Amino acid sequence: MKTSIIYESIKLNDNTYIIKFQDNENIGPGQFIMVWVPGINEIPLSFSGLGDLKEITIKIYGKASEHIAHLKKGDTIFFRGPYGKPFENVAGKKLLIGAGTGIAPLVPLINKNAYGVLSGKTGEDIIFQDRFEKKSIVTDDGSYGKKGYAVDALKDIDLSEFDMIYACGPEIMLKSVMDYIININGKAQFSLERPMKCGIGICDSCSINGYQVCTDGPVFSLNQLMEMPEFGNTRLSYSGKRIKI
Amino acid sequence: MNIEVDIGIKISNPFMLASGILDENGYTIKKILESGAGAAVTKSIGMEERRGYEPPVIYENDPVFINAIGLSNPGIENFFEEIKIALMGKKPVIGSIFGKDAEEFSYIARKMEQYGASAVELNLSCPHVNGYGMEVGSDPNLVNEIVNEVKSKINIPVYSKLSPNTSDIIEEAKAAEKSDALVLINTIKAMAIDIKAKKPVLSNIYGGMSGKAIKPVGIRYVYEIKKEMNKKIIGVGGIENINDAIEYIMAGASAVQIGTAIYKYGKNIFNKLNNDLISYMTANHIDNINELTGVALK
Numbered sequence: 086m087k088t089s090i091i092y093e094s095i096k097l098n099d100n101t102y103i104i105k106f107q108d109n110e111n112i113g114p115g116q117f118i119m120v121w122v123p124g125i126n127e128i129p130l131s132f133s134g135l136g137d138l139k140e141i142t143i144k145i146y147g148k149a150s151e152h153i154a155h156l157k158k159g160d161t162i163f164f165r166g167p168y169g170k171p172f173e174n175v176a177g178k179k180l181l182i183g184a185g186t187g188i189a190p191l192v193p194l195i196n197k198n199a200y201g202v203l204s205g206k207t208g209e210d211i212i213f214q215d216r217f218e219k220k221s222i223v224t225d226d227g228s229y230g231k232k233g234y235a236v237d238a239l240k241d242i243d244l245s246e247f248d249m250i251y252a253c254g255p256e257i258m259l260k261s262v263m264d265y266i267i268n269i270n271g272k273a274q275f276s277l278e279r280p281m282k283c284g285i286g287i288c289d290s291c292s293i294n295g296y297q298v299c300t301d302g303p304v305f306s307l308n309q310l311m312e313m314p315e316f317g318n319t320r321l322s323y324s325g326k327r328i329k330i
Numbered sequence: 331m332n333i334e335v336d337i338g339i340k341i342s343n344p345f346m347l348a349s350g351i352l353d354e355n356g357y358t359i360k361k362i363l364e365s366g367a368g369a370a371v372t373k374s375i376g377m378e379e380r381r382g383y384e385p386p387v388i389y390e391n392d393p394v395f396i397n398a399i400g401l402s403n404p405g406i407e408n409f410f411e412e413i414k415i416a417l418m419g420k421k422p423v424i425g426s427i428f429g430k431d432a433e434e435f436s437y438i439a440r441k442m443e444q445y446g447a448s449a450v451e452l453n454l455s456c457p458h459v460n461g462y463g464m465e466v467g468s469d470p471n472l473v474n475e476i477v478n479e480v481k482s483k484i485n486i487p488v489y490s491k492l493s494p495n496t497s498d499i500i501e502e503a504k505a506a507e508k509s510d511a512l513v514l515i516n517t518i519k520a521m522a523i524d525i526k527a528k529k530p531v532l533s534n535i536y537g538g539m540s541g542k543a544i545k546p547v548g549i550r551y552v553y554e555i556k557k558e559m560n561k562k563i564i565g566v567g568g569i570e571n572i573n574d575a576i577e578y579i580m581a582g583a584s585a586v587q588i589g590t591a592i593y594k595y596g597k598n599i600f601n602k603l604n605n606d607l608i609s610y611m612t613a614n615h616i617d618n619i620n621e622l623t624g625v626a627l628k
Binding site: 128 | 358373382384385387390529
């Protein structure tokens with residue numbers, strides 16, 4: 086298990102925090118680490134910042150995430166990794182689509198050629214909007230930006246002009262994005278999240294059609310996803326029971 | 331040249347997927363079978379859906395791995411679809427099962443047979459769940475009762491996976507004598523403490539150790555049991571390459587199972603083992619892989 090000392094902690098909103106720590110490892114956008122809270126749990130987290138100072142954005146949804154979110158300067162963070170395959174970062178025009186904290190792993194891809202689509206249930210879920218020069222914001226309840234889902238925001242954008250489309254968020258959202266863009270622009274990479282246990286490709290918990298999200302993913306190309314009937318359809322629960330997405 | 335082996339069923343090569351690794355989702359099993367495995371053993375399935383333990387469920391420090399997944403499984407009634415998908419891989423799927431007594435084991439075994447499994451593997455050896463696995467397996471009378479009961483209820487072969495965490499594995503093996511084959515060995519009960527956190531790493535504290543480091547222990551048990559009993563043996567524990575597999579076969583194994591090594595070499599390890607086996611047999615003028623089983627005992 087690796088350790089690092091927390092350099093800084095920033096509160097983004099009521100339940101979302103950024104924590105920064107020193108780590109010299111060369112990590113790609115979209116890769117993740119398994120962060121361990123001794124005695125509590127271990128959860129996968131991806132990076133929203135990838136310099137010598139690594140940055141993780143975390144939303145509180147359980148005991149482990151709460152503990153990690155509340156780490157303060159000088160505290161120790163325990164982790165293993167990095168794991169998984171990163172996004173391929175292209176030079177041209179990029180469309181970055183993130184739902185809620187799903188935008189976090191896309192942040193390292195932001196440059197002047199990037200257009201952001203940020204979606205959330207409410208305005209509270211919208212983060213990192215200041216990092217984008219050009220963007221669309223949508224919320225389910227219309228409390229911030231336009232009312233609607235990520236896919237609704239895409240309808241106002243000329244998708245054919247992008248050299249690569251990147252998306253991260255709940256699988257159901259990714260599926261709707263895929264179904265929409267598929268006949269317009271197939272150059273896309275999606276980052277998936279499924280219940281993860283080992284992080285090293287052997288427990289089969291996060292698998293999708295024979296691929297392990299933790300080692301073969303989490304980033305998959307649109308072409309790969311098109312050949313996965315499980316995508317947006319079914320997955321295994323934590324116990325291994327097949328359930329509807 | 332023949333690399334087909336007979337373990338109560340015929341499998342096209344001696345390399346099987348071990349239980350507990352990449353064998354919960356039917357699509358993954360199918361892919362493993364398409365990647366060259368001769369057969370695949372499923373994750374251990376019990377009567378009821380079981381969540382298993384919270385992470386961390388694995389400690390990785392190659393060549394040592396310790397896991398405590400906690401027999402997480404969907405329950406036998408929910409496993410039909412996964413077997414159905416796995417069988418699209420067109421090779422034998424072996425159902426690993428666990429229970430607390432002979433009645434549970436035989437119920438689940440019958441279901442596995444109905445679902446299309448080619449054989450069942452009795453998990454008498456999981457080292458990290460109270461009331462199951464090793465706790466059942468370390469009682470020879472109970473093992474005897476379970477094996478006899480399951481054998482009498484199904485028409486497909488029955489394998490017993492035994493535990494190295496016992497004072498007398500011969501006694502355990504003899505109790506399981508009616509099995510069509512013995513599977514040796516399950517993981518070795520172990521634990522790891524993170525000295526910076528000053529705490530055990532695994533949420534369950536104890537887990538089962540696998541990986542290259544346990545191979546000599548597995549070899550010893552296969553050899554020792556083969557010497558004692560004329561029983562088919564499936565060797566498992568720390569196999570990463572063809573030399574490891576040949577060593578198990580020479581110790582007395584008719585087939586071998588691969589698990590943890592997939593972490594390092596990916597699913598394609600099965601294709602590689604097949605190719606390397608052919609090369610080995612060619613170089614050593616061996617026509618039939620079965621000639622090699624147990625040669626170290628002669």
